[in-house]
Amino acid sequence: xxxxxxxxxxxxKLPHIWCPGCGHGxxxxxxxxxxxxxGLDKNNTAIVSGIGCASRLxxxxxxxxxxxxxxxxxxxxxxVKMAKPEMxxxxxxxxxxxxxxxxxxxxxxxxxxxxxxxxxxxxxxxxMTGGQFSxxxxxxxxxxxxxxxxxxxxxxxxxxxxxxxxxxxxxxxAFHATQIDKLIAEGIKHKGMSVIEVLDDCPTCFGRRNKFxxxxxxxxxxxxxxxxxxxAAKMPAEKLEGKILTGVLFKEERPEYCAEYAKxxxxxxxxxx
Amino acid sequence: MAxxxxxxQGNEACxxxxxxxxxxxxxxxxxxxxTEVAExxxxxxxxxxxxxxxxxxxxxxxxxxxxxxxxxxxxxxATSGPGVSLKQELIGYACxxxxxxxxxxxxxxxxxxxxxxxxxQSDVMQARWGTHxxxxxxxxxxESIQEIFTETVRAFxxxxxxxxxxxxxxxxxxxxxxxxxxxxxxxxxxxxxxxxPDVSPEDYKPYDSSKGDIPPLASFGSEYRFHVTGLNKAADxxxxxxxxxxxxxxxxxxxxxxxxxxDIEKNEEYMTEDAEVLIFAFGSTSRSARYAVNELRKExxxxxxxxxxxxxPFPEERIAALGKQVKGMVVAEMNLGQxxxxxxxxxxxxxxxxxxxxxxxxxxxxAQIMEKVKEVN
Amino acid sequence: MAERFEIRFSGAGGQGLITAGIILAEAASIVEGKNAxxxxxxxxxxxGGASKSEVIIxxxxxxxxxxxxxxxxxxxxxxxxxxxxxxxxxxxxxLLDSEFVKREPQGNYKIYKFPIMRTAKEEVGREIVANVVxxxxxxxxxxxxxxxxxxxxxxxxxxxxxxxxxxxAYNLGFEKVKALMD
Numbered sequence: 001x002x003x004x005x006x007x008x009x010x011x012x013k014l015p016h017i018w019c020p021g022c023g024h025g026x027x028x029x030x031x032x033x034x035x036x037x038x039g040l041d042k043n044n045t046a047i048v049s050g051i052g053c054a055s056r057l058x059x060x061x062x063x064x065x066x067x068x069x070x071x072x073x074x075x076x077x078x079x080v081k082m083a084k085p086e087m088x089x090x091x092x093x094x095x096x097x098x099x100x101x102x103x104x105x106x107x108x109x110x111x112x113x114x115x116x117x118x119x120x121x122x123x124x125x126x127x128m129t130g131g132q133f134s135x136x137x138x139x140x141x142x143x144x145x146x147x148x149x150x151x152x153x154x155x156x157x158x159x160x161x162x163x164x165x166x167x168x169x170x171x172x173x174a175f176h177a178t179q180i181d182k183l184i185a186e187g188i189k190h191k192g193m194s195v196i197e198v199l200d201d202c203p204t205c206f207g208r209r210n211k212f213x214x215x216x217x218x219x220x221x222x223x224x225x226x227x228x229x230x231x232a233a234k235m236p237a238e239k240l241e242g243k244i245l246t247g248v249l250f251k252e253e254r255p256e257y258c259a260e261y262a263k264x265x266x267x268x269x270x271x272x273x
Numbered sequence: 274m275a276x277x278x279x280x281x282q283g284n285e286a287c288x289x290x291x292x293x294x295x296x297x298x299x300x301x302x303x304x305x306x307x308t309e310v311a312e313x314x315x316x317x318x319x320x321x322x323x324x325x326x327x328x329x330x331x332x333x334x335x336x337x338x339x340x341x342x343x344x345x346x347x348x349x350x351a352t353s354g355p356g357v358s359l360k361q362e363l364i365g366y367a368c369x370x371x372x373x374x375x376x377x378x379x380x381x382x383x384x385x386x387x388x389x390x391x392x393x394q395s396d397v398m399q400a401r402w403g404t405h406x407x408x409x410x411x412x413x414x415x416e417s418i419q420e421i422f423t424e425t426v427r428a429f430x431x432x433x434x435x436x437x438x439x440x441x442x443x444x445x446x447x448x449x450x451x452x453x454x455x456x457x458x459x460x461x462x463x464x465x466x467x468x469x470p471d472v473s474p475e476d477y478k479p480y481d482s483s484k485g486d487i488p489p490l491a492s493f494g495s496e497y498r499f500h501v502t503g504l505n506k507a508a509d510x511x512x513x514x515x516x517x518x519x520x521x522x523x524x525x526x527x528x529x530x531x532x533x534x535x536d537i538e539k540n541e542e543y544m545t546e547d548a549e550v551l552i553f554a555f556g557s558t559s560r561s562a563r564y565a566v567n568e569l570r571k572e573x574x575x576x577x578x579x580x581x582x583x584x585x586p587f588p589e590e591r592i593a594a595l596g597k598q599v600k601g602m603v604v605a606e607m608n609l610g611q612x613x614x615x616x617x618x619x620x621x622x623x624x625x626x627x628x629x630x631x632x633x634x635x636x637x638x639x640a641q642i643m644e645k646v647k648e649v650n
Numbered sequence: 651m652a653e654r655f656e657i658r659f660s661g662a663g664g665q666g667l668i669t670a671g672i673i674l675a676e677a678a679s680i681v682e683g684k685n686a687x688x689x690x691x692x693x694x695x696x697x698g699g700a701s702k703s704e705v706i707i708x709x710x711x712x713x714x715x716x717x718x719x720x721x722x723x724x725x726x727x728x729x730x731x732x733x734x735x736x737x738x739x740x741x742x743x744x745l746l747d748s749e750f751v752k753r754e755p756q757g758n759y760k761i762y763k764f765p766i767m768r769t770a771k772e773e774v775g776r777e778i779v780a781n782v783v784x785x786x787x788x789x790x791x792x793x794x795x796x797x798x799x800x801x802x803x804x805x806x807x808x809x810x811x812x813x814x815x816x817x818x819a820y821n822l823g824f825e826k827v828k829a830l831m832d
Contacts, residue, residue: 269320
């Protein structure tokens with residue numbers, strides 16, 4: 001029997017706004033399966049986003065959903081989690097939203113290690129505004145604001161998350177659909193800040209400017225560049241040139257922020273008594 | 274039993290007022306001259322089971338209190354002019370998404386870094402029009418340590434009742450100076466909580482105005498699941514671009530303040546009954562103005578003071594009436610003329626109008642005000 | 651008590667003069683039930699250099715919250731004396747630490763002086779209570795609050811282990827000035 005996605009989607013809210021060929025829908029389905037796997041209670045789950053194509057995702061989900069301002073998702077989410085630590089808090093958003101305008105909130109969310117899960121849909125471009133380069137647009141690539149090729153170096157979002165202190169960091173691609181829900185589920189179960197970067201495609205704004213003749217070409221590229229981190233460990237460096245590692249890239253146990261704050265509450269109440 | 278009294282700073286009184294009002298969440302970022310509000314709440318909130326977080330920046334602090342408020346917690350942030358500038362976009366978010374929250378602005382000189390340890394009153398128009406787009410605004414401006422406490426409680430009440438951001442504006446002088454406070458007993462001051470939905474979760478619409486201009490707000494984490502967005506939205510909370518719906522929602526959000534001016538406005542009048550010349554002053558400047566009124570009366574000049582405690586919405590009706598009563602008005606403010614434009618707009622030339630302004634980091638003195646009063650008398 | 655009595659404490663940042671101002675304001679407003687407003691200098695100057703704390707005491711409401719022309723001023727250092735020992739009433743008083751202020755400010759007010767820091771260090775035993783010595787002296791000099799109210803306010807702020815030390819400091823300051831006034 002086919003998997004029932006409808007039970008997790010708000011009645012009447014589809015069709016979504018995403019272009020044909022966009023991978024965001026694949027990620028949303030992965031998120032739904034992951035939430036299901038983890039048995040998340042819809043009433044007790046908040047999905048928070050910023051601005052951009054990916055940030056429209058929460059609107060379709062039958063949970064407590066918060067579509068905030070550009071870049072601010074992680075900071076709104078921190079407020080939800082601090083004020084109600086028993087809630088499951090998920091964040092979704094794109095590359096520009098998360099690590100350009102929202103970069104400061106992103107790294108500090110990683111540092112604090114609140115028990116939240118951030119799914120970054122990285123399609124290397126600002127899609128909603130029509131294809132301007134983002135911090136993950138490859139150097140030399142074409143975007144509407146790089147008429148002579150992109151001069152900017154890029155961010156590696158997963159490395160950024162690890163460096164900033166996230167305690168679970170994983171990466172996959174929209175091509176690897178069945179890995180998406182597994183990694184998100186693992187992230188949700190992890191007690192602490194988890195970041196799951198999903199390399200995604202934007203045929204409309206990135207593909208057509210960068211010599212991808214079809215969505216299939218973009219998906220093929222995602223398939224080809226991905227190398228599972230375990231396999232990579234056995235490969236020579238020259239074979240890893242231009243490849244992107246996937247799977248669980250980093251995991252460690254570190255005190256979770258709200259659990260630590262609960263101790264502060266106990267301490268303060270004790271001092272007050 | 275005698276009430277508990279203490280000698281405290283305005284910023285401390287604000288923090289204690291917040292706890293009295295039932296504040297359970299504070300997010301902030303250090304900035305002079307407001308930091309003591311955060312310092313006191315970092316100690317006090319966990320004692321009452323609330324939480325405090327110091328965020329990575331001013332914008333993050335504003336975002337966090339909105340997230341916190343959506344879970345049902347009364348939420349506060351405190352900052353100064355530069356911080357409010359950074360928070361403006363999300364103050365607009367609070368307006369359109371109708372999320373109750375309180376923002377304290379301990380005003381200093383500006384623009385930009387300006388004079389961090391000097392007082393100013395130049396953020397009053399920022400409080401009214403700082404965020405982009407059309408929106409209503411509520412701001413209160415206490416003048417003493419005791420009033421900072423009571424107005425903080427009232428600011429929470431207004432935020433919760435009208436489901437919107439409310440700003441508390443005071444300046445460095447009252448923020449940092451110490452006076453005696455008598456702490457009100459629990460129950461002595463009214464504390465208002467936001468209205469909760471009285472319909473089933475299936476029927477709940479977060480912006481359903483069929484029963485009034487202020488729809489009840491459910492909490493995240495309850496059985497009510499709903500969507501919140503900064504886009505123009507319909508009653509169900511989902512984005513819309515339908516002109517009639519967008520127009521109706523925008524107008525309702527302004528109407529909820531305009532139609533309730535009587536409940537929101539609060540003023541103090543001192544010797545205005547027979548006044549022939551009026552001083553309009555707010556916050557710490559009104560203390561100089563009251564001193565000036567007393568001195569002027571000794572000289573035989575019939576001066577009076579009008580002090581808006583609610584700064585926004587502007588007390589249009591009363592100022593228009595006073596404009597017809599007096600020969601002249603002096604607007605005293607620690608800026609180079611902001612509220613005077615509101616007074617001018619409302620009095621429509623019915624009396625002489627002068628400003629007593631100052632922006633050098635020093636308070637406006639009674640003498641400065643008295644000199645201007647004599648010009649319009 | 652005059653309708654409005656203003657006192658300024660000044661010295662080097664870290665000498666505890668802001669605390670001295672707060673204690674005086676507490677003595678007036680909490681212990682004696684008068685009205686009092688205390689304010690102070692902020693920012694880099696509070697971390698060294700000259701700093702000041704001002705207290706206004708009145709039986710009636712205090713409208714204008716800043717000092718206008720002070721009735722009494724304390725200067726613990728030369729820099730503080732140069733910077734803040736001005737705007738003193740002709741009928742007012744200025745108290746100086748005689749070892750640190752060598753160039754006395756000129757004015758029609760009356761000047762009193764004694765080695766405040768040395769008194770704290772040698773006679774009380776701890777330099778850190780120089781501000782309490784100064785407070786006792788200012789109370790004696792001005793009668794802004796009663797001797798008892800000042801002492802009560804001092805002691806309500808210190809931990810039990812330091813009560814005797816502070817009591818000694820306060821009363822020594824009080825007595826030293828009383829002797830100068832006779």
